[in-house]
Amino acid sequence: MKIASFNVNSLKARLENLKTWLKDADPDVVCLQETKSTDDTFPRSELEDLGYNLAIHGQKTYNGVAILSKFPLEDVRIGLPGDDGDEQARYIEAVIPAGGTVVRVASIYLPNGNPLGTDKFTYKLKWMDRLREHTQTLLTYEEALVLAGDYNIIPKDEDCYDPVAWADDALFHPEAKASFRSLCNLGFTDAFRAFHQGGNRYTFWDYQAGRWQKGQGIRIDHLLLSPQAADRLVACDIDEEPRGREKPSDHTPIWCELKF
DNA sequence: ATGCCCACGACACGTGGA
Numbered sequence: 646m647k648i649a650s651f652n653v654n655s656l657k658a659r660l661e662n663l664k665t666w667l668k669d670a671d672p673d674v675v676c677l678q679e680t681k682s683t684d685d686t687f688p689r690s691e692l693e694d695l696g697y698n699l700a701i702h703g704q705k706t707y708n709g710v711a712i713l714s715k716f717p718l719e720d721v722r723i724g725l726p727g728d729d730g731d732e733q734a735r736y737i738e739a740v741i742p743a744g745g746t747v748v749r750v751a752s753i754y755l756p757n758g759n760p761l762g763t764d765k766f767t768y769k770l771k772w773m774d775r776l777r778e779h780t781q782t783l784l785t786y787e788e789a790l791v792l793a794g795d796y797n798i799i800p801k802d803e804d805c806y807d808p809v810a811w812a813d814d815a816l817f818h819p820e821a822k823a824s825f826r827s828l829c830n831l832g833f834t835d836a837f838r839a840f841h842q843g844g845n846r847y848t849f850w851d852y853q854a855g856r857w858q859k860g861q862g863i864r865i866d867h868l869l870l871s872p873q874a875a876d877r878l879v880a881c882d883i884d885e886e887p888r889g890r891e892k893p894s895d896h897t898p899i900w901c902e903l904k905f
Numbered sequence: 906a907t908g909c910c911c912a913c914g915a916c917a918c919g920t921g922g923a
Contacts, residue, residue, distance in 0.1 A: 654922080655912055679922085681913075706913055707921075757923060797923070816923060851923065852910035863923080895911075895923080 646716075646743055646903045647671070648750060650793035650866055651887075652678040652849075652896035656709070659894055660688055666887050667695050672900055673715045674741060676752030676793040680709030687711070704734035710752040710794075716741045727775035735772070744905030748874065749783065753794030758815030766815050769797070773824040777831070783871075784831060789903065790871035792833065795896065797865055798825040800835070803844035804864035806856075816865060833869040836881040836901040848883055849896045857888055866899050877903040 649672040653659040656677065667675070675697075680687065684703040692699060697713040700721045712718060718739040725736035738751040753776070758769030783790055799817045802808040811817040829835065837846070847862025856862060870878060881901040888897040 658912060679912095757921085759921095759923065811923095814923075849923070853923095854909050856910095865923080892911095 646673045646748065646905055647900055648674040648676075648748075648791055648793065648868070648903065649898045649900035650676045650678070650752070650795070650868060651898040652754070652795040652866060652894060654679050654681075654894040654896065656680040656682050656688060657686075658892070660691060662887060662890055662892060662894070664691065664695065665890075666884075666898065667692075667697075669886075670884060670898070670900065674750055675713040676750065677711040677713065678709075678752060678754035678795045680711055681706060682709055700737055700739045702734045702737040704732075708734045708754055710734060710737045710754050712737055712739050712750060712752050714739070714741055714750075716743065725772070725775050726779050728771075736776075743789075743903075746789070746905070748789040748791060748903065748905075749786070750791045750793060753792060753796065755794065755796045755798065757797050758818070758821060761813065761815055761818060766818070769815060770820060770824060773821070773828065777824070777828050780828065780831060787873060788871065789874035789877060791874050791901070791903075792869040794867070795865060796825065796867050798822065798867070799863050799865055800825060800867075804847075806847070806861035806863065811863070816863065829869065832872055834872075834875040834878070836868040836870050836875075836878055837864070837883065837899060839875070839878060840881050846883055848899055850888060852895050866896055868899060868901050870901070874903060877905060879904045
């Protein structure tokens with residue numbers, strides 16, 4: 646089963662690009678972030694026509710997450726537990742039957758957190774605390790679990806074209822990195838790092854300053870796998886091709902293959 | 906040192922992204 650994550654930076658603006666990639670890459674499950682569409686403007690039939698079931702959590706203008714799946718989507722959870730007052734659409738989770746068992750998949754759009762020293766950074770750290778709390782519960786299920794999404798975290802120096810330039814950014818702040826490590830330390834495998842070492846592999850290139858053309862990106866979209874999911878992991882890679890197309894997202898998809 | 910580019914809402918440019 647091929648499971649992917651793709652921050653599309655507006656589903657409306659990216660629909661043709663996304664459809665092209667779905668036909669080319671043929672993923673079974675796709676976690677989308679930054680759909681920037683409400684549930685009633687979501688292009689349902691366009692994606693259903695390609696064979697996908699949909700679970701969506703929309704919001705006007707900002708955020709928005711979804712899961713597309715060629716297999717049924719069950720037990721859909723909308724929103725991250727831990728703060729009923731949080732209005733931002735950044736989390737959706739579903740259970741997908743697979744090979745006589747299940748895989749649980751979450752689509753995550755973790756807050757950016759810039760600028761530092763504001764309530765936006767506080768919100769990011771609190772959101773990460775909530776994510777860790779919730780995943781601790783999910784891990785007790787002892788299922789194959791894939792936490793897929795835009796984490797807005799550059800884990801290490803090698804995940805960034807210029808660590809010095811990013812030193813004072815919320816994506817690279819020591820507290821944010823430490824929080825991400827504490828999540829990983831619960832027992833998750835960074836699927837990409839299970840196959841690829843070293844630098845110069847990224848999932849995001851800023852539209853500005855010709856970052857894509859210069860090869861200057863950051864690795865902030867991650868697939869975190871529970872032990873039971875990691876047992877089944879046979880491949881993982883970043884697909885840079887969509888970033889080089891006309892009218893691209895500033896992110897590109899990352900995918901993994903689980904054997905069932 | 907700052908802004909570069911892009912999407913949105915809704916038509917002018919401010920907000921947010923990372």
